Amino acid sequence: MTGSATGKLHVYVVLAGLGLLGGLTLGRPELVAIAAPFALFVALALVFAKPPSLKASSEITRERQLEGRHVDLLLELSADRTVPRLEVLVDLPEALVAEAPNPILIRLARGERRELEIPLRCDHWGAHEVGEVVWRAQDAYGLLVYEGRAGEAHPLKVYPRGENVQRLLRPLETQAFSGNQVARNRGEGIEFADLRPFTPGDRVRRVNWRATARRGEPWVNEMHPERNADVVLFVDTFAEARRDDLGTLDLSVRAAAALAALYLREKDRVGVVSFGGVLNWLRVTSGTTQLYRIVDSLLDAEIVLSYAWKDLDVMPPRTIPPRALVIALSPLLDDRAVGALLDLRARGFDLAVVELSPFSFVSEGESEVERLAYRLWRLRREALRSKYASLGVPIVEWREGIPMEAVVEEVRAFRRHARVLRA
Amino acid sequence: MRYLALGLGGAALALLAFGLAVRWPGALGLGLAALGSEYAVLFAAEGSTLDGLTPVYAAGLLLVAELAFWSIERRVAAWSEPTALEWRLARLGVACLGAASVAALATLSSAAATGGGGVVLESFGVGAAIGSVVILALLMRRLFLR
Numbered sequence: 001m002t003g004s005a006t007g008k009l010h011v012y013v014v015l016a017g018l019g020l021l022g023g024l025t026l027g028r029p030e031l032v033a034i035a036a037p038f039a040l041f042v043a044l045a046l047v048f049a050k051p052p053s054l055k056a057s058s059e060i061t062r063e064r065q066l067e068g069r070h071v072d073l074l075l076e077l078s079a080d081r082t083v084p085r086l087e088v089l090v091d092l093p094e095a096l097v098a099e100a101p102n103p104i105l106i107r108l109a110r111g112e113r114r115e116l117e118i119p120l121r122c123d124h125w126g127a128h129e130v131g132e133v134v135w136r137a138q139d140a141y142g143l144l145v146y147e148g149r150a151g152e153a154h155p156l157k158v159y160p161r162g163e164n165v166q167r168l169l170r171p172l173e174t175q176a177f178s179g180n181q182v183a184r185n186r187g188e189g190i191e192f193a194d195l196r197p198f199t200p201g202d203r204v205r206r207v208n209w210r211a212t213a214r215r216g217e218p219w220v221n222e223m224h225p226e227r228n229a230d231v232v233l234f235v236d237t238f239a240e241a242r243r244d245d246l247g248t249l250d251l252s253v254r255a256a257a258a259l260a261a262l263y264l265r266e267k268d269r270v271g272v273v274s275f276g277g278v279l280n281w282l283r284v285t286s287g288t289t290q291l292y293r294i295v296d297s298l299l300d301a302e303i304v305l306s307y308a309w310k311d312l313d314v315m316p317p318r319t320i321p322p323r324a325l326v327i328a329l330s331p332l333l334d335d336r337a338v339g340a341l342l343d344l345r346a347r348g349f350d351l352a353v354v355e356l357s358p359f360s361f362v363s364e365g366e367s368e369v370e371r372l373a374y375r376l377w378r379l380r381r382e383a384l385r386s387k388y389a390s391l392g393v394p395i396v397e398w399r400e401g402i403p404m405e406a407v408v409e410e411v412r413a414f415r416r417h418a419r420v421l422r423a
Numbered sequence: 424m425r426y427l428a429l430g431l432g433g434a435a436l437a438l439l440a441f442g443l444a445v446r447w448p449g450a451l452g453l454g455l456a457a458l459g460s461e462y463a464v465l466f467a468a469e470g471s472t473l474d475g476l477t478p479v480y481a482a483g484l485l486l487v488a489e490l491a492f493w494s495i496e497r498r499v500a501a502w503s504e505p506t507a508l509e510w511r512l513a514r515l516g517v518a519c520l521g522a523a524s525v526a527a528l529a530t531l532s533s534a535a536a537t538g539g540g541g542v543v544l545e546s547f548g549v550g551a552a553i554g555s556v557v558i559l560a561l562l563m564r565r566l567f568l569r
Binding site: 006007008010011012013014015016017018019020021022024026028029030031032033034035036037038039040041043084085087101103104105106107140142 | 448449456459460463467473474477478480481482488492493497510511514518521522525526527530532533534553555560
């Protein structure tokens with residue numbers, strides 16, 4: 001706690017001194033009479049000044065919440081002596097917005113326990129700390145100010161809001177365990193794949209009786225088995241384009257959280273690689289616990305400036321398992337991320353790139369030179385997109401305001417197109 | 424002298440308005456000092472009789488000072504707590520009454536005093552004035568250096 005004098009105290013001291021000295025110099029008691037209240041005011045304030053001992057405790061109604069939703073902060077204040085004017089400011093990170101007046105001015109009587117309920121709107125995903133208050137108390141005369149901090153900080157995790165996706169991107173290859181993805185190979189399953197002549201060892205229940213009757217020899221149905229898939233979400237954290245309230249990293253995190261939730265619901269194994277100045281990874285696994293792990297890991301995602309060259313070799317082995325579908329979420333602004341994605345493709349991974357368009361965050365410029373530079377930059381990005389497409393990597397631009405569903409459909413369309421060409 | 428008093432009054436008004444506009448306590452202090460000076464100039468112009476309205480003037484000057492400093496305080500959501508405002512208004516009223524009482528007491532004491540003070544007594548008065556300012560300064564120092 002710190003204490004300080006207000007400007008008012010200095011002014012009153014000077015006025016009292018001037019009045020007393022002026023009264024004596026001019027021999028007028030009236031000047032002493034008008035200066036005396038100021039002197040008395042200051043003297044009383046200083047003699048009876050005692051710093052307030054404020055106690056604050058806080059709790060939040062939820063420790064986890066979704067972006068855009070609310071949590072309530074409950075604050076309890078008490079003081080061992082009356083504080084006539086107490087300003088209380090709940091120290092909030094930018095991502096949380098108080099929907100009640102903050103700071104608030106109250107009068108706290110001695111022994112009184114005041115409870116304040118402050119609804120907070122979670123504006124932005126992230127791991128935050130909330131509950132600490134900054135207070136400023138004035139004495140009864142308004143001449144002295146005491147400031148301090150009180151309360152304890154509570155962790156609050158704000159999870160990114162999900163994107164609406166109905167159909168997921170199907171991996172080119174599935175894994176050995178059963179799941180909800182229809183595998184491209186043939187085996188035991190419920191999805192019809194093809195017909196073939198009966199061979200010894202085939203089960204009678206798989207005989208297609210209509211085909212058998214038409215062809216005069218036994219034919220059996222072939223099925224696609226339902227298998228799970230390994231999906232790795234590759235989040236580029238080297239660089240981002242940002243304006244005040246939104247950046248490409250926000251879009252990446254929201255998309256990654258939504259995709260992870262959906263793939264895990266389909267019994268797939270999901271992992272995350274946050275590839276940037278700081279490398280974070282989570283190996284693929286399935287289940288609800290993994291969803292929490294992934295989302296918690298995404299909350300720590302941030303852009304860390306680094307000049308160190310990084311490629312896929314810095315990743316631990318088996319972080320991206322063989323035959324995994326890699327969905328890269330990147331603004332493609334950093335050469336290291338661009339190179340790593342090309343490397344992934346060269347290693348034969350099933351890769352799809354969701355390009356988080358930085359165009360809506362960058363203005364075209366005003367001068368002719370700026371506009372020319374902007375056009376050249378766009379052309380270079382077009383060339384980069386063509387490069388990925390020529391390597392068979394579906395690359396889809398995702399802009400702010402476009403639903404994720406459309407992006408997934410575009411990748412699916414690209415893959416259908418690519419398969420026809422291969423055939 | 425009356426023009427000087429008028430000029431000081433105008434200057435006080437301008438300084439107070441400036442201080443309120445830019446929220447600077449220094450300008451408010453100068454404005455209040457100018458108001459006090461105007462009062463002193465009026466005595467010089469009007470003679471040596473004691474002014475019976477001194478308690479009212481003292482209370483008024485304190486009221487002007489309190490309201491001016493209230494106006495330049497940091498804005499918070501003050502109206503969320505109406506009792507804080509009520510208490511403050513009550514304190515302001517008590518302070519003005521107290522100021523009037525102290526000023527009346529000082530005026531009556533000086534009216535009751537007989538004869539001139541002489542050099543020795545005036546020296547005591549100057550010493551008391553300086554001493555009170557020094558005591559205030561020491562109190563402030565003790566308060567904020569502990």
